Structure formats: C-alpha cells, structure tokens
Amino acid sequence: MLVIGITGGIGSGKSTICKCFEVLGAPVFFADTVARNLYTESEELMRFVVSEIGEESYNNGKPDYTFIASKVFSNPDLIHRLERKIHPLVGERFEEWRSHLNSPYVLREAAILIESGSYNTCDEVVLVQAPMELRIQWIMKRNTSTQEEIDRRIRLQWTDEQKRPFAHHILNNDNMSLLMPSILKLDHRWKNGISAES
Numbered sequence: 001m002l003v004i005g006i007t008g009g010i011g012s013g014k015s016t017i018c019k020c021f022e023v024l025g026a027p028v029f030f031a032d033t034v035a036r037n038l039y040t041e042s043e044e045l046m047r048f049v050v051s052e053i054g055e056e057s058y059n060n061g062k063p064d065y066t067f068i069a070s071k072v073f074s075n076p077d078l079i080h081r082l083e084r085k086i087h088p089l090v091g092e093r094f095e096e097w098r099s100h101l102n103s104p105y106v107l108r109e110a111a112i113l114i115e116s117g118s119y120n121t122c123d124e125v126v127l128v129q130a131p132m133e134l135r136i137q138w139i140m141k142r143n144t145s146t147q148e149e150i151d152r153r154i155r156l157q158w159t160d161e162q163k164r165p166f167a168h169h170i171l172n173n174d175n176m177s178l179l180m181p182s183i184l185k186l187d188h189r190w191k192n193g194i195s196a197e198s
Contacts, residue, residue, distance in 0.1 A: 001098070002105035002195050003121060007113035008128030009157050010150075011135035013173040017128055017183065018109045024187045027103050031110035031118070034093050035086050039063040048085050052078065073153060087116050094121075105190035114166045115158050123195040126186070127167035129160040131174055 008014040018028045038045050040063060049057045053071050057064055072079050090110075098106055110118060119125050130138075132154075139150050164170065171182055 001101070001103060002123045002190050002193065003098070004105055004107050004190060005113045005119050005122035005125040006107050006109045006128065007111065007119075007125065007163065008130070008173075009135060009160065010111060010153055011139040012128045012130045013138065014109060014111075014128040017171060017173065017179065018107055020180070020183050021107055021187065024183070025103075026105060026107055026187065026190075027101050028107040028109055029094050029097055031090050031094065031108060031113070035090050036065075038086060038089055038093075039065075039068075042089055045085060045089060048082070052081065069149075073149070083112070083116060087118065091118065091121070104193060112157060114163050119166055124168040124190075125166055126169045126171060127160065127163050128171045128173055130172070134173075134175065 006014055006018060015030070018030070022028050039049065040046070040061070046058070049063075049068065053068055057068050057071075072082060094108060108118070108122060110116070113119050113122070113125065135154075136150055169182075169186060171177075171179055173179065
C-alpha cells in the first residue's frame with residue numbers, strides 16, 4: 001500500500017483535491033481534522049493545553065479554538081511545543097487507521113506535512129499550490145479570520161518555494177489549470193503501484 005502525502009499552504013485547496021481522490025475510491029486521512037479532534041479525545045493533550053495555554057482553553061469540557069489560536073499563533077515557541085506533542089499522536093492515529101485498510105494507496109493530508117517531518121513516512125508527496133490572493137479570498141470566505149490573522153498563519157508556514165524540493169508532484173490550483181486530468185493520471189499511477197521509488 002502506497003502512502004501519498006498531500007500538502008499545501010492554508011487556503012490552497014488541498015482538502016477539495018483530496019475529496020476528488022475520495023470520489024475515485026482513495027481513502028484519505030485528514031491529519032488536520034484528526035489533530036483538531038485530539039483536543040477532546042486525548043487526555044494527554046488536554047492536560048498539556050491547560051498547563052501551557054491556560055484553563056480558559058476549555059469551556060465546559062469543550063475546546064475554545066479561538067482562544068487557543070490567539071495564544072498559539074502569537075507565540076512561535078508555544079506552537080513548536082504544541083506540535084511536538086500533537087504530531088506523534090496523529091502519527092499513531094494514522095497507523096491505526098491504515099492498518100484496517102486494503103487499498104493500493106492512501107492519502108495523508110496535512111498542512112505541515114513537510115515542516116513536521118511526516119513526509120518521511122510517505123512514498124510520494126503532492127504539493128497543492130495556489131496564488132496568494134486566491135488563498136486569502138478562499139480563507140476569508142470559509143471563516144471569520146481577519147486579514148492580520150490570516151497573514152500571521154501564512155507566515156508561520158513554509159512557502160511553496162521551500163516545499164517544492166520535497167514534492168514529487170505539484171498541482172496548481174489557480175482557477176486556470178485543469179486539475180482533473182492530473183488527478184486521474186496520479187490515481188491511475190498509484191493504483192498500479194507506481195511510486196517515485198519504483
């Protein structure tokens with residue numbers, strides 16, 4: 001079973017592209033969603049968050065993601081410590097999830113797949129990139145983040161230029177390039193067991 005990592009900056013459209021692969025029958029592990037769920041599912045993480053960020057992080061047992069984000073994204077050191085706590089837990093969930101599957105390939109979607117080192121567990125890496133102005137438009141449509149908050153989050157992630165050397169394939173989500181032919185070609189390749197190492 002091939003493990004295909006798929007990544008891209010916030011607002012690049014990687015989740016939408018993953019859903020196209022799902023339609024083609026590919027199982028997709030949404031690491032960012034799993035990480036978010038850990039705030040209520042992992043007692044280890046909950047204790048860490050309360051200790052490092054504050055008791056205000058939870059209201060009646062429910063995580064206050066707005067409060068957590070406001071603290072985390074203004075403190076790079078705290079981000080790194082939180083990520084070091086979360087990534088191994090996400091990795092465990094991924095291995096458990098994959099162990100129950102019988103598929104030619106699976107996708108592991110994560111915004112910071114490369115930054116976290118998780119790309120090392122993948123046979124190939126796909127980078128989804130989009131023009132910055134489009135990314136900002138798409139982010140502002142889907143949530144209430146301010147321009148300043150969006151800029152801060154983007155600055156904390158690696159740029160496309162930094163990620164490209166790690167990518168085996170690049171999908172340009174620019175509202176001009178046709179993505180489905182590339183997606184179908186990759187799906188065919190992986191269903192036939194062809195990887196960069198083959």
